[in-house]
Amino acid sequence: MKLTSLDVNEIRDYIKRAPPRHKFVDGRIVWYTAVRLVWLADLAKGSIDDRINRRSGVVDVYEPWKPSPVYKACQRHRVNEWRKAGVRVVNRRL
Template sequence: METLETNEIRDYLKRAPKRMYFDGRRMVNTMHVRLKWLSGIAIGTLDERINRRSGNPSRWEPWKFPVASAIRRHERRKAVIKFGR
């Protein structure tokens, strides 16, 4: 198993697939895969990236998203005001 670089970008450059390669019959473009991988590395706050790099990713729990729950609560409240219970 390869060792991980301490710097995420250096590790990305070392382990990411080549931009294009020849598979024997044609040229294969893997740029989309490289960019998706890079966007996955770049997403999140500094604390989230450190935790992800150390192997402790935070769980994504969409039902605990406070803005979305506030929007749903406001919509329910508007419906109660408009139509009653």
């Protein structure tokens, strides 16, 4: 996916909203490291990225006919469990 200027501006907007590293409150310094790390992890995880895509009009492609890697891993695990139990698996599609 190629980033357009709108996407780049949206990302900059979210990064500018990041929690500050520290602030001075009543003459003391307060560190927001934990909050900032959670925010950055949320950004890397994709939830903020999903919001950016929704606001910019980019829609995720949903293809229900294609099995996901997680589904295939679950199916492979189930087949292996059947094999351990002595069941012969015929016509499996992985």
